[in-house]
Amino acid sequence: MYEPIRAKSVHSTVDGPNPDFPHRSREEELDIQLAGHLAALLAVTDELRATQPSADLDKAAERLAEQVGRLRGGRTPVRAPMSGRREKNATGMHRRAHALAGRALVVAASRADTAAAILAAERMDAHTAALDPRELASR
Numbered sequence: 001m002y003e004p005i006r007a008k009s010v011h012s013t014v015d016g017p018n019p020d021f022p023h024r025s026r027e028e029e030l031d032i033q034l035a036g037h038l039a040a041l042l043a044v045t046d047e048l049r050a051t052q053p054s055a056d057l058d059k060a061a062e063r064l065a066e067q068v069g070r071l072r073g074g075r076t077p078v079r080a081p082m083s084g085r086r087e088k089n090a091t092g093m094h095r096r097a098h099a100l101a102g103r104a105l106v107v108a109a110s111r112a113d114t115a116a117a118i119l120a121a122e123r124m125d126a127h128t129a130a131l132d133p134r135e136l137a138s139r
Helices: 026-051 055-071 090-110 114-130 133-137
Strands: none
Touching (some): 026 090, 026 114, 055 114
């Protein structure tokens, strides 16, 4: 009914992985993802610090920068000055930070990174507390 395939597939490599193509392990991919989520959370934290200065946000930003640096092999994250676009709505920034912390928590849990998971959970709690209770009910 069907004719057998006589040529090698162009869609998969039969002879194993290509040494010319860089491959990452699952752990490396998770490190990259987690560093990205924490870096995005750091950016939102810096935005919040510019609009609502507090010692808690300063400490959180330091801890986030430390974790991002650790995940990126010692390279410290680039932090842009806050003179650019600023969201006027602090509630929106807290919601965005809460979502980013949640994503970081999921990735940290999947790679069993306790330090990053604890930090992400603490940031989720802090941003939940900063939100108005009416905002939480509307979610």
